[in-house]
Amino acid sequence: MRRLLPMVVLAFVLGFLPPAHGALQDNGGGLIYDTALGITWYDYSYNGPSNSGATHRQALNWAAGLNVGGVTGWTLPTVSQMLELYSATRLNSTLPAAGLSSSESPLSTFTGLQPVGYWSLADPYLGGVFWIVDLGNGNWFQTSGAPCDAAFALGVHPGDLSSGGGATVPEPSTLLVLGVSLAGLLGFSRTLRGSLLI
Numbered sequence: 570m571r572r573l574l575p576m577v578v579l580a581f582v583l584g585f586l587p588p589a590h591g592a593l594q595d596n597g598g599g600l601i602y603d604t605a606l607g608i609t610w611y612d613y614s615y616n617g618p619s620n621s622g623a624t625h626r627q628a629l630n631w632a633a634g635l636n637v638g639g640v641t642g643w644t645l646p647t648v649s650q651m652l653e654l655y656s657a658t659r660l661n662s663t664l665p666a667a668g669l670s671s672s673e674s675p676l677s678t679f680t681g682l683q684p685v686g687y688w689s690l691a692d693p694y695l696g697g698v699f700w701i702v703d704l705g706n707g708n709w710f711q712t713s714g715a716p717c718d719a720a721f722a723l724g725v726h727p728g729d730l731s732s733g734g735g736a737t738v739p740e741p742s743t744l745l746v747l748g749v750s751l752a753g754l755l756g757f758s759r760t761l762r763g764s765l766l767i
Contacts, residue, residue, distance in 0.1 A: 593657055593678040596731035598638055601678050606653055608646075609731075611637055611724035614681045622719025625699050625712075628688040632724045643724040648689045648709060650725060651702035686720040 594602040599612040615631045617623035623631065628645055635643035646654070684705030691699050701720045702709040712718045 594731075595678045596729075599681075600637065600730050602729045602731060603654070603657070605657070606650055607728065608650065609726045609729060610646075610654070610679075611635065611643065611726070612679050612681045613724070614683050614687075615722040615724075617719060623688070623722050624719060625688055628720070628722035631722055635724045637724075638730075640726065640730055643726050645688055645690045646723060646725045648692050648700045648702060651687060651689050651700075651704075651723075652707065652709065654723075655702065655704050655707045682723075683721060688720045688722045 592604050593610075594604065596602055596609070601610045601612050602608075603610060615623055615628065617627055632643045632645050635641065637643070682704060684703075686701040686703045689700045689702055689709075698711045699718075700709055701712055701718075
């Protein structure tokens with residue numbers, strides 16, 4: 570049991586490591602694959618039917634009705650996906666708010682992003698309310714989704730739409746935790762088997 574304790578502690582610690590930031594790959598046609606999240610972003614900021622902001626219902630309907638190159642099944646991003654996008658785009662200085670022209674930006678993948686608030690899906694783990702994530706400053710706040718609330722919207726789709734596979738590649742830390750866990754189970758089963766023979 571003493572030999573198993575260090576492996577359990579290591580697996581616990583590794584489980585809390587932050588995910589590595591992935592790259593944003595421009596697949597053409599407004600499709601941008603996020604390697605960290607395993608999703609494809611649609612590089613178009615929907616601003617409602619009258620270009621004055623979309624309600625949450627309008628944003629949901631817009632995403633659900635998207636058909637990009639024959640691909641349907643789009644949705645709004647989650648809060649965590651939006652925050653990861655904010656982090657990735659700020660690190661890569663792709664937002665206009667970063668003060669760089671597109672020729673100066675090290676990664677000019679997104680052309681349609683604005684430094685404003687964007688709708689996310691209602692998150693049952695965060696109270697089941699609607700959230701707006703501001704891509705200008707990274708703030709996020711609750712809203713009731715009332716008709717007077719308005720924000721932009723982005724569409725996301727699971728998988729890499731350029732390859733058509735849709736399969737995601739696990740992060741190295743995930744594989745490490747899985748490997749350590751399996752090694753721990755193997756060691757525990759050997760210890761248990763040895764104690765039963767005595």
